[in-house]
Amino acid sequence: MSSSHQLINNRKIATHESKAVTLVLITVALFYLLLFLGIPLFAVFYEALGKGWALYWAALQDPDAWSAIELTLIAAAIAVPANLVFGVAAAWAIAKFEFRGKSVLITLIDLPFAVSPVVSGLIYVLLFGAQGWFGPWLQEHDIKLIFAVPGIVLVTIFVTFPFIARELIPLMQAQGKEEEEAAISLGASGWQTFWRVTVPNIKWGLLYGVILCNARAMGEFGAVSVVSGHIRGMTNTIPLHVEILYNEYNFVAAFSVASLLALLALVTLLAKSIVEFKVMNNGSRLPHGETE
């Protein structure tokens, strides 16, 4: 009797204590968020619009800004689909088959997360730059990768390739391969099985990965900066253009262009929340495990 009484008492104390702790933790977390995320985000828009809409628009309509936007969109438009195909293929292989070197592949997929983006960029310069390993060969054939658009696309792919694969691997591993086996034994071809069984099961995880991959592809600075050469109107992406404007003390323009990236971040967050909400309501597994 007395022990059960004690138990109840203990629990009361426990909840009482944890309430205060919870409150403190929430306050700290919110304050931290506000300080490091909320205020800077506000500052971006405040600075961008501080001198009025006219200047804001003018900054965005500058031809150099336009070409930066264009290049960013091109890089993302190539990198995201490429990594989509690669991510699905890699996750499929890792989750559904046993093969030699599987753990090596998993480690390799994580490489871009482990390596600093600047170093990633340098690797590409080392490989394809004028003094690089393949430099002479490329020059002979009149192919220019470094300090040109193709180099930017390449490093963007490199830096963002873990996102989709990483999102799908745990999801596909958890789902196992029984449904695919059932489909095959019912007479479906590999192609039919993929489209009718695998894809519907991973579609939310896939979308989630695409959103994150896209955000990073558009926002990447370090690696792109190394291989771009910063040629205005030619090899500048949005993040690089922002830096140039800022270094020229052109604050309004810098923040105006930066506000595009901030908007992208907000849209990404919104899309991510919608996907998460959908997944929860669908009752299927959450694509959890943020990779960064």
Added chain:
Amino acid sequence: MSITIQNLNKQFGNFTALNNINLEVNSGELLALLGPSGCGKTSLLRIIGGLDVQNSGKILFHGTDVEQRDARERNVGFVFQHYALFRHMTVFENVAFGLRVKPKKERHTETEIKRRVHELLQLVQLDWLADRYPAQLSGGQRQRIALARALAVEPQILLLDEPFGALDTKVRKELRRWLRRLHDELHITSVFVTHDQEEALEVADRIVVMNKGNIEQVGSPDDVYANPTSPFVYQFIGNVNLFHSRTHALWTQQPGDAVAYVRPHDIDISLIPQQSSLPAVVKQVRAIGSVVRLEAAIGQDGEVVEIELSRERFNITPVAVNDEIFIWPRQIKVFEA
């Protein structure tokens, strides 16, 4: 369609999952693969279905080697241990799947597909669940949908991996009788895996008892139960008492090391000594339904023997705890130890 398995071997690395399996499944029969966990039942079933590949040996369907045919071409219905229903499809679409993925030339019209699916859902008595998703079904319902889905492509062979493994006893019993009736209606050659001896004994035409990748015995349920050919089968199917020759040479009646196997219901009791009877002391008396189970201690070290008597038999010799009795076997099987 008959299935012939010849000298089949399967290894996972150094581990031998199936060791030289030879087996004939007759056309139209319902065969049970019975054995303890990890003995290779699923492995064998998957190889028959083409979902796994053997290291050596042959599988013949109706006398034809099926090595060149993968799972897709074997026309085998497979019911998975955990159902493996397509979670994003309704029950209707699950059952229709096999019909929808057929090559264009062979594919039925939409009305025909609809008719077939509803026919199958009626067969498994779940037509009213057509619009639900798998997550909204009970275990027993999922099992039946999985079966309907497998039957949709009119397989000539049906493979079921522990079809009732995840269900509670009552539902299991219902479903296995239902499966038996269904099999009698459809006459598809069926192999089903189970580790539940009662299930195998009740449902199957023949039973294959497996142990550690080997086939121990093949026979009718009666045969396997009454005439086990190895100690393993004796112990695995039904309860059994063991009497070692060292302590009970009287019963083993064999020179050298031997063990006598006696079923609890093959032991009789009396209050006075009989020919070749052993003295024992009653330790427990339990009436369970139509039978009475006794536990009696024999010998110095108080080895416990299980005895099962019908109620009528018990009423003729009613005994109570601590009574001294004499026991003797009506039927006994001796194996060398």
